Amino acid sequence: xxxxxxxxxxxxxxxxxxxxxxxxxxxxxxxxxxxxxxxxxxxxxxxxxxxxxxxxxxxxxxxxxxxxxxxxxxxxxxxxxxxxxxxxxxxxxxxxxxxxxxxxxxxxxxxxxxxxxxxxxxxxxxxxxxxxxxxxxxxxxxxxxxxxxxxxxxxxxxxxxxxxxxxxxxxxxxxxxxxxxxxxxxxxxxxxxxxxxxxxxxxxxxxxxxxxxxxxxxxxxxxxxxxxxxxxxxxxxxxxxxxxxxxxxxxxxxxxxxxxxxxxxxxxxxxxxxxxxxxxxxxxxxxxxxxxxxxxxxxxxxxxxxxxxxxxxxxxxxxxxxxxxxxxxxxxxxxxxxxxxxxxxxxxxxxxxxxxxxxxxxxxxxxxxxxxxxxxxxxxx
Numbered sequence: 001x002x003x004x005x006x007x008x009x010x011x012x013x014x015x016x017x018x019x020x021x022x023x024x025x026x027x028x029x030x031x032x033x034x035x036x037x038x039x040x041x042x043x044x045x046x047x048x049x050x051x052x053x054x055x056x057x058x059x060x061x062x063x064x065x066x067x068x069x070x071x072x073x074x075x076x077x078x079x080x081x082x083x084x085x086x087x088x089x090x091x092x093x094x095x096x097x098x099x100x101x102x103x104x105x106x107x108x109x110x111x112x113x114x115x116x117x118x119x120x121x122x123x124x125x126x127x128x129x130x131x132x133x134x135x136x137x138x139x140x141x142x143x144x145x146x147x148x149x150x151x152x153x154x155x156x157x158x159x160x161x162x163x164x165x166x167x168x169x170x171x172x173x174x175x176x177x178x179x180x181x182x183x184x185x186x187x188x189x190x191x192x193x194x195x196x197x198x199x200x201x202x203x204x205x206x207x208x209x210x211x212x213x214x215x216x217x218x219x220x221x222x223x224x225x226x227x228x229x230x231x232x233x234x235x236x237x238x239x240x241x242x243x244x245x246x247x248x249x250x251x252x253x254x255x256x257x258x259x260x261x262x263x264x265x266x267x268x269x270x271x272x273x274x275x276x277x278x279x280x281x282x283x284x285x286x287x288x289x290x291x292x293x294x295x296x297x298x299x300x301x302x303x304x305x306x307x308x309x310x311x312x313x314x315x316x317x318x319x320x321x322x323x324x325x326x327x328x329x330x331x332x333x334x335x336x337x338x339x340x341x342x343x344x345x346x347x348x349x350x351x352x353x354x355x356x357x358x359x360x361x362x363x364x365x366x367x368x369x370x371x372x373x374x375x376x377x378x379x380x381x
Contacts, residue, residue, distance in 0.1 A: 002061040003037040003044060004030070004152055006159075007054060007177070010367025011376075014181045015054045022051060031145035032099070036061070045155050046239045049226060050218030050246055053180035053207065056159040059141060059152035060085070060233075067149045070104055070112060073142075076149050077116035085153055085233060086138045088121040088129040093136035095154075100146045113142045113151070137230040155234075156226050163221035167277050168270030170201035174308040176217070178343065178369060179204045183211065185363060185378050186341040188304045193257040195302040197291040197328075198309050202271030202284070205260040208306075209275075209283040212254035216246045220278065254283040259302065261289045292327035294335045303338040311345055311372070322349050329353035339380040347375040354379045 005027075007015040012029045019027040019035065024044075030036045035055075037044065048058045062085065065076035086092060094117070096110030114131065117140070121129040139154040161177040188194035188208060196204040210217060229236040260271055268288050275284050289296040291309070309328070312321030325346070332340060332354070340359070344350050351361055363378035 001040055001042075003040040003048070004059040004061050004150060005035050005037065005048060005052070005055045006033055006057045006059070007035065008056070008175070008181070008367055008369065009033045010365065011054065011178070011181050014184055014365070018052060018054045018180075018184060022047070030064070031143070031148055031150070034143065034145070034150065042234060042238065043242060045234065046228070046242045049156060049160055050221075050242065051216045052160075053211075053217060054177050054184070056161055056177060058155045058160070059150075060155065062140070062151040062153060063149075065149040065151070066147055067144065068147050070108065073109060073144065073149055074112050074116060077113045077142075077151065078120075080120075080151060082117060082120050083124060085231075086129075087232065088125050088127045090137040090230070090232075091130045091132035092117060092138040092140060093131065093133045095139060095141050097141065097143045099144065102144070109142045109144055113140065137227070139227070153231065154227065155231065158225055160218070160221070160225070163217055163225065164278075165222065166201060167273040168201050170267065170270065172308075172310070173201050174203045174343075175369075176203055176207055179207045179306075179308075180211075182306050182308075182341050182343060182376060183208055185365075185376060186304055186306050187339055188256070188306060191304045191338075192255065193302060194304050194306055195259040195261065195297075196307045197261045197289065197294060197305060198307050199260040199262050199271055200267050200308070202260050202274050202286075204306050204308065205258050205271075205284045206275060206278055206280060208256070208258050209254055209280040210278070212256045212258065213251045213280070213283065215250050219243065219246055219250070254280075257285075258283060259285045259287070261287050261291070261296065263288065263290045292324060292331060294328075294331040294337075297335045299334075300336040302335065305332065305337050305340045305342075307340070307342050309342055309344055309350075311374075318346075321346060322353075325349050325353040329357045329359070333357040333359070333381075339378065341376070341378045343369070343374050343376045345372050345374045347377070350375075350377060351379075 094110040094114040096106035098106040359379040
């Protein structure tokens with residue numbers, strides 16, 4: 001079978017890099033935020049849902065079509081042999097997603113493909129398959145990007161960046177998938193050290209500690225979000241067996257210096273809750289401190305910083321954020337920080353702040369975080 005994984009729009013190259021590391025050497029982007037994995041097996045579905053950190057969802061590809069209008073979309077749906085993947089005793093739901101310029105919308109695509117599925121089973125068995133849009137056994141995604149239609153079955157009920165519930169949610173929390181992408185672009189594993197001085201709820205240091213412990217994120221997931229026991233072409237027992245394999249690979253402790261800091265007491269308390277929830281309290285050092293001076297650091301003590309700084313979108317005076325970036329860059333140079341990887345929409349302020357201190361821009365990638373056009377940047381000395 002062929003699989004499609006989704007990710008944050010703009011981070012496809014980083015996701016492909018991770019997939020290659022996981023053994024998927026022929027992964028390729030087919031449309032924005034969608035990556036194809038050809039000739040996959042059932043176990044690959046479980047493997048990706050358990051172990052991949054930068055992806056959002058794993059889909060089984062039913063068909064890949066060129067469609068210029070709704071008539072061709074309907075014909076594409078009619079060409080799929082749905083009984084290979086589901087039966088009329090199951091419930092189903094259709095999610096439509098349209099990207100590009102068309103004279104119809106996402107809901108129109110969902111409605112028409114839904115009608116195709118209902119008509120298919122009426123013809124096959126004479127029975128009407130039941131629709132359940134809230135919690136279907138089988139969720140079919142109809143994604144039209146330009147003139148390319150992907151018909152897919154979702155293997156989870158929501159994005160797997162939500163695999164693990166956290167006790168404390170920061171108001172501007174970073175998605176774990178983006179945190180993992182930031183870490184991938186840094187050299188923290190070479191340094192065996194990483195600091196997030198504006199950690200909020202601790203998403204970045206938690207992901208780093210999980211990596212250092214070889215702890216797959218799917219091990220702590222609520223397995224009810226997966227549809228492995230509902231999709232009849234999958235075997236839930238095989239998923240459980242693979243989980244045990246991953247459990248055996250977890251290391252007892254991290255050999256890296258992983259630090260988490262923030263200036264706000266509420267954030268310190270919240271990240272303590274989250275880190276304890278993950279069982280990583282012995283792997284991450286937490287301390288209060290201001291990123292504008294990094295007074296809690298000795299020179300050379302933290303060679304690598306990975307962080308998600310405030311963007312200032314809710315602040316009326318952008319000068320406040322500009323000064324934060326300026327002072328933080330100066331503090332990094334004073335404390336002999338060698339590398340900083342971060343994400344912010346304020347690209348100009350960030351780059352100027354660091355280059356004026358002697359840092360060089362090594363990498364920049366634009367992507368979309370929510371509705372924001374943001375930039376991942378790596379600067380080093």
